[in-house]
Amino acid sequence: MSKNPEKIIFLVEDNPDDELLTLRAFKKMGIMNEVVVAHDGVEALDFLFATGTHAGRDAISPQVTLLDLNLPKLNGLEVLRRLREDPRTKLLPVVILTSSKEDEDIVRGYTLGANSYVRKPVDFTEFAEAVKSLGMFWLLLNETPPAARAP
Amino acid sequence: MTRLDPQATSVRALGTPEETDFRVLFESCPGLYLVLTPELRIIAVSNAYCHATMTKREEILGRGLFEVFPDNPDDKEATGVANLRASLGRVLTEKRPDAMAVQKYDVARPASEGGAFEERFWSPINSPVLDDAGRVRYIIHRAEDVTEFVRLKQQTAADAKLDETRAGQMEAEIFLRAQEIQRANSALRSLQTELEERVAELDRQKKLFDQFFKLSLDMLCIAGTDGYFRRVNPAFEALGYTSEELTKTPFIDLVHPDDRAKTLAEVEKLSRGALTIGFENRYRCKDGTYRWLSWMTAPDPNGTLYAVARDITDQKLDEQELRRAKETAEAANRELEAFSYSVAHDLRAPLRGINGFAQALLEDFAANFNTEGADYLRRIEAGARRMGYLIDALLGLSRITRTQLHRQPVDLGRLASAVLEELRAGAPDRRVDVVIAPAPKVNGDPDLLRALLDNLLGNAWKFTSQKADARIEFGTKQDGGDTIFFIRDNGAGFAMDHATRLFAPFQRLHTEKQFPGTGIGLATVQRIVLRHEGRIWAEAAAQQGATFYFTLGPSESKSPIVPSEHAQ
Numbered sequence: 065m066s067k068n069p070e071k072i073i074f075l076v077e078d079n080p081d082d083e084l085l086t087l088r089a090f091k092k093m094g095i096m097n098e099v100v101v102a103h104d105g106v107e108a109l110d111f112l113f114a115t116g117t118h119a120g121r122d123a124i125s126p127q128v129t130l131l132d133l134n135l136p137k138l139n140g141l142e143v144l145r146r147l148r149e150d151p152r153t154k155l156l157p158v159v160i161l162t163s164s165k166e167d168e169d170i171v172r173g174y175t176l177g178a179n180s181y182v183r184k185p186v187d188f189t190e191f192a193e194a195v196k197s198l199g200m201f202w203l204l205l206n207e208t209p210p211a212a213r214a215p
Numbered sequence: 216m217t218r219l220d221p222q223a224t225s226v227r228a229l230g231t232p233e234e235t236d237f238r239v240l241f242e243s244c245p246g247l248y249l250v251l252t253p254e255l256r257i258i259a260v261s262n263a264y265c266h267a268t269m270t271k272r273e274e275i276l277g278r279g280l281f282e283v284f285p286d287n288p289d290d291k292e293a294t295g296v297a298n299l300r301a302s303l304g305r306v307l308t309e310k311r312p313d314a315m316a317v318q319k320y321d322v323a324r325p326a327s328e329g330g331a332f333e334e335r336f337w338s339p340i341n342s343p344v345l346d347d348a349g350r351v352r353y354i355i356h357r358a359e360d361v362t363e364f365v366r367l368k369q370q371t372a373a374d375a376k377l378d379e380t381r382a383g384q385m386e387a388e389i390f391l392r393a394q395e396i397q398r399a400n401s402a403l404r405s406l407q408t409e410l411e412e413r414v415a416e417l418d419r420q421k422k423l424f425d426q427f428f429k430l431s432l433d434m435l436c437i438a439g440t441d442g443y444f445r446r447v448n449p450a451f452e453a454l455g456y457t458s459e460e461l462t463k464t465p466f467i468d469l470v471h472p473d474d475r476a477k478t479l480a481e482v483e484k485l486s487r488g489a490l491t492i493g494f495e496n497r498y499r500c501k502d503g504t505y506r507w508l509s510w511m512t513a514p515d516p517n518g519t520l521y522a523v524a525r526d527i528t529d530q531k532l533d534e535q536e537l538r539r540a541k542e543t544a545e546a547a548n549r550e551l552e553a554f555s556y557s558v559a560h561d562l563r564a565p566l567r568g569i570n571g572f573a574q575a576l577l578e579d580f581a582a583n584f585n586t587e588g589a590d591y592l593r594r595i596e597a598g599a600r601r602m603g604y605l606i607d608a609l610l611g612l613s614r615i616t617r618t619q620l621h622r623q624p625v626d627l628g629r630l631a632s633a634v635l636e637e638l639r640a641g642a643p644d645r646r647v648d649v650v651i652a653p654a655p656k657v658n659g660d661p662d663l664l665r666a667l668l669d670n671l672l673g674n675a676w677k678f679t680s681q682k683a684d685a686r687i688e689f690g691t692k693q694d695g696g697d698t699i700f701f702i703r704d705n706g707a708g709f710a711m712d713h714a715t716r717l718f719a720p721f722q723r724l725h726t727e728k729q730f731p732g733t734g735i736g737l738a739t740v741q742r743i744v745l746r747h748e749g750r751i752w753a754e755a756a757a758q759q760g761a762t763f764y765f766t767l768g769p770s771e772s773k774s775p776i777v778p779s780e781h782a783q
Binding site (some may be wrong): 085163184 | 556559560563564565566567568570571572573574575578596599600602603604607
């Protein structure tokens with residue numbers, strides 16, 4: 065698995081159980097990349113734009129952002145919309161990772177510019193497998209757009 | 216020949232009102248009548264005769280005929296008496312009427328006026344009246360005074376011939392005129408009859424119209440473009456007003472204020488000759504409530520309006536209720552959607568936790584647990600997983616009820632093939648004999664039909680997993696006008712007497728160990744079939760497989776079957 069610390073995984077997840085399990089899954093699958101976690105929509109934007117609580121440092125472009133939809137303060141779709149509106153984050157790879165399988169959400173997600181939509185399974189093993197696939201694809205296989213790479 | 220009642224004439228006094236007074240009738244006859252006994256005694260005489268002969272009844276009754284009416288003594292050639300006597304004699308003998316030729320028979324002026332004779336000419340006819348035995352009882356002497364006529368003939372002696380001709384002409388003319396008058400009278404009479412018939416017919420029609428007008432349950436009325444009712448039928452009483460009240464009030468006053476403008480516009484259209492069909496407005500009843508009326512009105516060139524109104528208040532109320540019910544149902548549906556959505560998320564998240572951490576315990580702290588402990592953890596994990604499936608299945612079921620059906624032609628045969636291919640791909644080692652018969656295309660929702668086949672074929676696949684010579688068949692059969700689809704397998708089957716709640720959610724006929732499943736599949740299938748207005752039923756036997764039959768549309772005429780193109 066990748067041992068490249070520069071490739072950061074950005075996880076936007078409000079549920080602490082899900083957070084823990086996701087991190088565990090990464091570890092289990094041998095993904096050693098740094099994982100940054102934001103617990104709500106505002107924090108997510110602050111991190112990506114280096115504003116608010118994250119002000120005072122250079123903006124960081126994660127290799128991939130795993131975005132949950134049900135977030136407090138600002139929900140996932142709203143976060144996505146704002147990311148896509150800003151030229152700095154317009155091309156950022158975003159994977160929606162959520163419990164909902166409703167067509168509405170899927171359509172809206174893609175319409176707003178998500179790169180991918182993955183449903184969180186209940187079964188942990190399945191979830192771990194999903195995480196592994198995600199990891200393999202986004203961290204190793206996928207080419208990020210030049211502007212998104214870390215300076 | 217008339218028979219006279221012997222008691223009838225002189226004996227009876229002016230009879231009772233019910234009896235016909237023949238004597239008065241006789242005496243009033245417009246003709247010169249004299250009634251004689253066989254002895255030629257005068258026993259009755261008409262007023263006209265007395266007048267013409269200048270005699271008085273009471274002076275001549277009972278006396279002999281020739282005593283009363285002798286010949287003119289100054290007339291040497293008088294033949295009156297002789298001829299009359301002869302005629303009467305003939306009547307007595309032959310008992311038949313005897314007509315005399317024109318006879319000169321002068322009559323005397325009354326003694327009070329000098330008693331001189333005046334020239335008279337008569338055309339008499341004498342008729343017998345016989346009694347039961349055939350003997351002559353009376354003789355009726357009827358005379359025509361033709362004096363004027365004869366004089367006319369005698370008048371101009373020199374031009375006797377001319378006179379005769381003229382007289383003849385006059386006669387002829389008179390005759391012709393008489394004929395004409397007779398014809399005219401006849402024509403007039405028949406015209407009169409026709410007129411009477413027409414009037415009678417009109418009367419009948421009017422009665423018919425009145426009958427309909429009165430009896431009609433619909434409100435009928437005649438009104439004017441001047442804004443007033445002229446005539447209303449009793450059905451109008453439904454509004455609570457009397458006819459008088461209705462005809463006195465301009466009808467616009469009774470119309471709901473919100474409907475007045477459009478009513479006036481409609482009347483204006485009518486005054487220009489257009490028909491009104493299905494125009495609706497509200498009328499105020501006597502008790503202040505409003506009723507909706509639907510109008511059909513026809514104008515005539517004089518500005519008279521003929522209208523029928525139907526009370527549609529109940530229909531309007533029904534419409535409103537229906538609309539409200541629909542809105543309520545839609546609101547309920549939306550609520551259900553929102554509920555299902557949150558259920559999905561909020562229930563699943565903790566499940567992930569339960570499952571995930573149970574697994575984490577198993578993996579990371581394996582050393583802390585013995586076999587039993589590990590088993591408990593596995594059960595926790597399995598339970599959470601199963602709950603996840605159930606939630607998904609229930610969500611799926613609810614979605615089927617909620618979503619809009621988008622019907623289009625679907626080839627079920629092809630769909631079945633696709634589903635079975637996927638099943639094969641998931642278990643490449645299994646050898647299953649698959650038969651798919653060509654099926655006519657159906658008009659249905661492709662997604663739902665896909666789910667239907669997923670479930671039914673998935674079941675067939677699952678329940679034949681223990682069989683070495685598994686066989687799954689998809690086909691159709693005709694029953695009357697309906698196409699029945701079926702999926703048959705030769706797998707585990709089930710006993711029919713356990714299958715009463717086959718399609719109820721969570722009802723399973725096998726344990727989880729025998730065959731995994733949520734118990735929602737058939738409930739889902741049934742719901743899909745019902746949404747397509749079809750029916751579903753099953754036949755099975757334990758260890759002998761099962762066949763599931765279904766139709767996809769209401770029976771017979773409204774079948775949503777699209778003609779097949781026989782493509783696979």
